[in-house]
Amino acid sequence: MAVRLIAPLARRLLRLIAVLGVVALAAFGLMQASPIDPVDAYLGPQAAQVSPEQRALIAERWGADQPAAQQFLHWLGNMLRGELGWSRVYNAPVSEVIGSRFLASLPLLASAWLGAMLIGFALGVVAGTREGGWVDRWICRYAYTLASTPTFWLAILGLLLFSVTLGWTPVCCAGPAGVTRAELSLATRLHHLLLPALTLALLGVAQITLHTRARMLELMRSDVALHALAQGASRREVAWRHGARHACLPALTLAFASLGELFGGSMLVEQVFSYPGLGRATVEAGLRSDVPLLLAIALFTALFVSVGNALADGLYRLVDPRLGEVRP
Amino acid sequence: MLEIDRLALDFLRYRGLWRRAAIPCLHDVSLTLARGELHAVVGASGAGKSLMAQALIGLLPGNARLRGSLRLDGELLDATRQAALRGKHLALIPQSLAALDPLVRSHHQVTWAARRAGVNAPRAAAERALTDVGLVGDSARRYPHQLSGGMARRVLLAMATAGEAEWLIADEPSVGLDPAHRAGVLEQLRRLADAGKGVLLITHDLRHALSVADRVTVFHAGTTLETAPATAFQGRGEALSSDYARALWRALPDNDFARPAVHEVPQLA
Numbered sequence: 001m002a003v004r005l006i007a008p009l010a011r012r013l014l015r016l017i018a019v020l021g022v023v024a025l026a027a028f029g030l031m032q033a034s035p036i037d038p039v040d041a042y043l044g045p046q047a048a049q050v051s052p053e054q055r056a057l058i059a060e061r062w063g064a065d066q067p068a069a070q071q072f073l074h075w076l077g078n079m080l081r082g083e084l085g086w087s088r089v090y091n092a093p094v095s096e097v098i099g100s101r102f103l104a105s106l107p108l109l110a111s112a113w114l115g116a117m118l119i120g121f122a123l124g125v126v127a128g129t130r131e132g133g134w135v136d137r138w139i140c141r142y143a144y145t146l147a148s149t150p151t152f153w154l155a156i157l158g159l160l161l162f163s164v165t166l167g168w169t170p171v172c173c174a175g176p177a178g179v180t181r182a183e184l185s186l187a188t189r190l191h192h193l194l195l196p197a198l199t200l201a202l203l204g205v206a207q208i209t210l211h212t213r214a215r216m217l218e219l220m221r222s223d224v225a226l227h228a229l230a231q232g233a234s235r236r237e238v239a240w241r242h243g244a245r246h247a248c249l250p251a252l253t254l255a256f257a258s259l260g261e262l263f264g265g266s267m268l269v270e271q272v273f274s275y276p277g278l279g280r281a282t283v284e285a286g287l288r289s290d291v292p293l294l295l296a297i298a299l300f301t302a303l304f305v306s307v308g309n310a311l312a313d314g315l316y317r318l319v320d321p322r323l324g325e326v327r328p
Numbered sequence: 329m330l331e332i333d334r335l336a337l338d339f340l341r342y343r344g345l346w347r348r349a350a351i352p353c354l355h356d357v358s359l360t361l362a363r364g365e366l367h368a369v370v371g372a373s374g375a376g377k378s379l380m381a382q383a384l385i386g387l388l389p390g391n392a393r394l395r396g397s398l399r400l401d402g403e404l405l406d407a408t409r410q411a412a413l414r415g416k417h418l419a420l421i422p423q424s425l426a427a428l429d430p431l432v433r434s435h436h437q438v439t440w441a442a443r444r445a446g447v448n449a450p451r452a453a454a455e456r457a458l459t460d461v462g463l464v465g466d467s468a469r470r471y472p473h474q475l476s477g478g479m480a481r482r483v484l485l486a487m488a489t490a491g492e493a494e495w496l497i498a499d500e501p502s503v504g505l506d507p508a509h510r511a512g513v514l515e516q517l518r519r520l521a522d523a524g525k526g527v528l529l530i531t532h533d534l535r536h537a538l539s540v541a542d543r544v545t546v547f548h549a550g551t552t553l554e555t556a557p558a559t560a561f562q563g564r565g566e567a568l569s570s571d572y573a574r575a576l577w578r579a580l581p582d583n584d585f586a587r588p589a590v591h592e593v594p595q596l597a
Contacts, residue, residue, distance in 0.1 A: 227427035230385050231444040231487065232415025241440070245431050320431060321471040 016306050020299055024076070027298040031291050032068050041288040042088050075295065085292030089284050094296045097281060102300070105266060105277030107189075108197050113262055115201030117255045120208025125247060127209065128216020129239035139209065147206035151265045155199045155272035162195055169195040172274040196273045200265050208254050215247040249319055256312030260305045330361040330495055330526055335396035337379060337388070350393065353379055354550040357396070361528050363494065366521040368529045368537035370576070371547030377530045378423060381497045385420050386410030415445040419493035423500040425480045428472040434483045435468045438490050445491025457490035461516065478509035485513060489520065496520060496527045502536065514540045534561070535580050546573040
């Protein structure tokens with residue numbers, strides 16, 4: 001029994017380590033290929049006042065003058081000892097930067113994710129129940145439009161409409177200028193969170209809606225639905241009692257598989273709304289060649305998405321009893 | 329009394345972009361079913377027997393066009409009345425085991441069926457129906473994929489009987505079962521008929537239908553050829569009026585095992 005439980009876990013863990021290794025290597029390779037010189041990016045406008053000797057000194061201090069392979073191995077060795085390095089952009093330990101930034105992003109990510117899942121699922125079930133009706137047609141049109149909308153464009157539109165024209169929501173940031181985070185009230189925080197979270201949520205909705213609808217259509221045409229109707233059930237009862245149960249399988253998979261996209265979307269949304277979260281930190285780290293921070297964020301994101309997928313697998317087994325007995 | 333009178337059924341389908349063509353599936357289907365009667369409808373696969381069952385409960389696809397009339401106790405059985413009676417008075421035992429929801433435990437599905445039929449104490453009714461078909465304890469609590477084919481058939485039977493409907497349409501309820509289970513299912517249908525329900529047994533298996541049925545209607549290519557008492561199927565089938573029914577009877581292994589020549593049975597030509 002113990003072996004049967006441990007073997008799949010160990011396999012999963014090995015796979016996770018391999019994925020993380022590849023992600024780290026790829027991210028490091030991309031940074032090496034990046035045209036941005038870390039020393040230039042660090043110095044910024046002061047670069048003109050720095051002599052080539054001082055510049056070489058900085059590079060030597062950072063180890064940027066060593067061959068790439070040696071830099072990577074050095075970083076890897078430190079990482080395995082739990083030392084993530086020092087962020088040059090924020091002038092703080094990487095682990096601290098990621099911790100605080102992730103905490104700032106978490107409400108945004110979580111509310112957007114939950115919102116996308118719940119709205120998308122409900123729309124999908126409703127559309128799938130009334131195939132071909134006007135509700136279904138409008139939900140589909142809406143989903144297709146949404147699916148083909150770029151994140152940043154939607155964010156800018158929302159900003160123009162709700163913040164600039166209507167003035168309902170703040171224009172930027174996680175709170176008013178000049179106020180530290182500890183002083184913010186919950187209402188202010190939510191007020192600043194509203195528009196970014198909604199924008200991010202809307203993007204996930206389309207996919208979940210369309211996939212849920214497809215599964216619902218399949219079920220509503222199946223023998224299960226016909227049998228339930230023959231027992232005297234209404235279409236609505238069939239949809240929510242049988243359909244929702246079946247449709248939550250693809251919805252769950254999608255919701256967890258789209259965690260990566262959620263991160264990607266959050267970068268764009270945080271950039272447009274100047275929201276000080278992990279997404280913005282990623283952009284900063286990339287633009288200013290902050291290798292330790294960027295590598296750590298890449299690893300953290302990969303870990304987050306992998307854990308999400310593992311969770312989806314586990315939940316899948318809970319919903320569908322047929323999967324519980326099949327060994328992976 | 330449930331009466332089907334000259335029922336005809338077409339499916340409308342698009343031929344090309346604009347032209348709609350009617351594909352005839354049933355024509356001239358007539359039979360009657362009384363309370364307390366087990367009436368077998370026997371015919372080959374694809375003859376339209378299951379479509380007739382769907383027409384009876386009013387769950388045909390949207391592109392079906394129905395003619396002829398259905399009556400229940402003398403009153404016209406139209407779509408509104410069918411919707412009101414479905415589950416409560418008219419119950420269907422579906423042919424496919426895929427009719428069980430794979431994500432729901434069996435006894436829950438039976439309870440849902442009882443609740444949909446408007447039973448006062450659905451849980452108790454479900455328990456009773458499951459006990460009647462011999463499913464008790466753990467086996468009643470399994471998921472459909474954990475049931476054998478015979479158990480799944482009995483769950484479907486329990487779902488149809490949990491609601492105490494007076495009219496039962498059983499679509500191939502014994503297909504794929506071993507002889508012992510098949511006999512069990514057929515005997516249960518017989519008991520339901522003896523208890524005063526009207527049972528329509530749709531099957532392609534004439535021999536086993538005869539062991540329990542009061543009357544048999546022979547179905548061929550969308551038409552009911554003849555209705556005869558079960559006792560008419562004996563000897564060389566002299567009491568039967570249609571050639572097809574006689575050929576069907578004589579083709580059974582216990583009889584002549586006769587393969588009829590085409591000229592003998594005009595309906596086959």
